[in-house]
Amino acid sequence: MGERKRIGILTSGGDCAGLNAAIRAVVHHAVGTYGWEVLGIRQATQGLIERPPKAINLEINQVDSWLAIGGTLLGTTNQGNPFAFPMPDGTIRDRTEDIIAGYRMLGLDALIGIGGDGSLAILRKIAQQGGINLVGIPKTIDNDIGITERAIGFDTAVNIATEALDRLHFTAASHSRVMIVEVMGRDAGHIALCAGIAGGADVILIPEIPYTIANVCNRLAERNQQGKSYSLIVVAEAVRKDTGEPAMTTNRLGQSRLGGIGQYLSDSICACSGAETRVTVLGHVQRGGTPSPLDRLIATAFGVAAVDLIAEGKYDQMVTWQRRQVFSVPIAEAIANYAAVDPNGTLVKTARGMGISLGD
Numbered sequence: 001m002g003e004r005k006r007i008g009i010l011t012s013g014g015d016c017a018g019l020n021a022a023i024r025a026v027v028h029h030a031v032g033t034y035g036w037e038v039l040g041i042r043q044a045t046q047g048l049i050e051r052p053p054k055a056i057n058l059e060i061n062q063v064d065s066w067l068a069i070g071g072t073l074l075g076t077t078n079q080g081n082p083f084a085f086p087m088p089d090g091t092i093r094d095r096t097e098d099i100i101a102g103y104r105m106l107g108l109d110a111l112i113g114i115g116g117d118g119s120l121a122i123l124r125k126i127a128q129q130g131g132i133n134l135v136g137i138p139k140t141i142d143n144d145i146g147i148t149e150r151a152i153g154f155d156t157a158v159n160i161a162t163e164a165l166d167r168l169h170f171t172a173a174s175h176s177r178v179m180i181v182e183v184m185g186r187d188a189g190h191i192a193l194c195a196g197i198a199g200g201a202d203v204i205l206i207p208e209i210p211y212t213i214a215n216v217c218n219r220l221a222e223r224n225q226q227g228k229s230y231s232l233i234v235v236a237e238a239v240r241k242d243t244g245e246p247a248m249t250t251n252r253l254g255q256s257r258l259g260g261i262g263q264y265l266s267d268s269i270c271a272c273s274g275a276e277t278r279v280t281v282l283g284h285v286q287r288g289g290t291p292s293p294l295d296r297l298i299a300t301a302f303g304v305a306a307v308d309l310i311a312e313g314k315y316d317q318m319v320t321w322q323r324r325q326v327f328s329v330p331i332a333e334a335i336a337n338y339a340a341v342d343p344n345g346t347l348v349k350t351a352r353g354m355g356i357s358l359g360d
């Protein structure tokens with residue numbers, strides 16, 4: 001069984017469905033199989049900055065019911081980069097030494113970080129600086145982390161977007177409308193492409209493939225000629241306007257985020273085709289709710305594998321899903337290989353083979 005370890009686990013970056021399933025698996029395997037202790041750290045690295053550090057002891061009985069619960073019961077944040085952390089007095093400070101000290105105060109032998117590429121890059125840098133034994137688990141609805149075919153949360157997001165398309169299909173047909181669905185995914189078009197194919201979209205626009213409004217309108221006109229008076233369009237949030245400008249919204253604090261491409265397309269398509277258009281922005285609905293069976297499965301497999309990596313003393317590794325199996329790769333390698341949609345890949349070919357326009 002080896003020495004009794006005390007390990008920490010945290011979730012970092014945007015939440016998604018399946019995070020609690022991964023935490024549950026880590027606790028089950030670490031406590032049940034190896035007899036270790038597991039501390040759940042609150043609010044990502046924020047929990048290690050607090051004094052005393054904010055962490056709770058996790059037991060099997062406590063996490064048993066977590067499998068199907070959405071979000072993360074440990075809390076998370078995608079704000080406050082620890083290298084340039086905004087302090088209450090308005091100053092900016094590097095908090096990495098505080099995080100490392102928090103890890104030591106808790107007496108941790110290793111840390112499991114569940115995050116996307118941004119979070120894993122930050123955690124890795126801190127781990128290198130502080131000699132923290134880090135193991136990464138990939139999560140993101142965007143599914144854009146390199147080397148792994150799947151990240152926790154992606155499948156649930158695709159399911160939600162597909163269900164939205166299924167529902168919109170009927171109302172689109174009833175009113176002879178063009179329905180535009182704007183989905184998340186940051187710079188990658190994976191959610192749009194997968195949900196678009198699975199949900200029977202007529203047009204799928206993704207950041208990886210340039211489009212023109214004229215091509216989209218031609219596709220709608222073709223459908224009209226075939227007697228189909230309605231259409232479904234899926235657009236990924238990072239698709240740019242056809243002028244090349246990004247579609248962004250800015251709040252009163254001057255913070256900008258992706259959003260608005262659906263409305264832009266709606267106006268442009270209405271102008272060029274005369275079609276009646278409506279826009280649905282799915283937003284954070286894609287991140288919430290019950291994880292799909294596949295996300296639960298992957299999260300559980302990742303949690304078990306992450307604990308085994310610690311037992312083997314293999315650190316600075318991220319668990320990956322490849323060809324139906326879990327492997328591990330250096331975190332640095334996963335981060336360095338950003339996974340956008342391959343414009344010549346199987347799914348793009350599938351979409352084209354089905355007569356779905358990609359706007360090019």
Ligand code: F6P
Nearest residue numbers: 014078140141142184185186258
């Ligand atoms: O990276 C996950 C993600 O949901 C993206 O798809 C989206 O652009 C972003 O996070 C939204 O972030 P926030 O929760 O800060 O609005």
